[in-house]
Amino acid sequence: AQTVTQSQPEMSVQEAETVTLSCTYDTSESDYYLFWYKQPPSRQMILVIRQEAYKQQNATENRFSVNFQKAAKSFSLKISDSQLGDAAMYFCAYRSLLTGTASKLTFGTGTRLQVTL
C-alpha cells in the first residue's frame, strides 16, 4: 500500500514571499499521479496542481510549481508571491494507475499554511 507523508503540520509565510511545502511518498509502482489540493476554511477541496510520474518536467500553474524527484519519492509544492488567499490547509495526494483506482487517492495529513502581512 502507498503512503504519503507531510512532515510540516504548519508553515507560515509573509505576503509576497515564497514558501515550499514538503511531501514524500512510498510506492512500488512506476507510473502514478501526484496532486496538491488546497482546503480553505470553507472546507472545499480545490485542486492546485498535478504531476504525472512519467513526465520529468515539473508541473507549474501560475504561482504554484512543484519539485518532483521521482527517485527520492519527493513532491514539494512551491508557492511564489504568496497572497492572503493562499492561507489554507494543503494536502498532498497519490493516485495509482492500476485498473479501478481512479477514485482512490491516498492523502497526507496536511500542512496548514498561514500568510502574514
Place this chain on the structure above:
Amino acid sequence: NAGVTQTPKFQVLKTGQSMTLQCAQDMNHEYMSWYRQDPGMGLRLIHYSVGAGITDQGEVPNGYNVSRSTTEDFPLRLLSAAPSQTSVYFCASSNIPNSPLHFGNGTRLTVT
C-alpha cells in the same frame, strides 16, 4: 453545472441512530468514492465504486455501507452511528485516471 452535490451539509445524530449521506454527480463520471476527514489524519477512503453495481472497500469501511444503483448516485449509510464516526465526509467523482477528483462540499457529522 452542479458537479458533486452532497446533502446534508450538517447533521447531528445520537449513538445508535442510522442515516444516509447523499451524494449525486451530474458529470456522468464512472468512478465515485467516499472519504472521511479527521483532524491530523488527512482524508481516508471509506468505500469506492468503479461503476453502477460495483463497489469496494477502502481503508476505513467498518460501520459504513454503500450501494451504486445508478451512475449518478452513491449514498453512504451509517447503520448504527457511533461517536467515532464524528467526522467530515467528502464524496468525490472522476471519469478517467488522469483527470482530478471532483469533490463535494462535505458533510459535517456529529454523533453524540
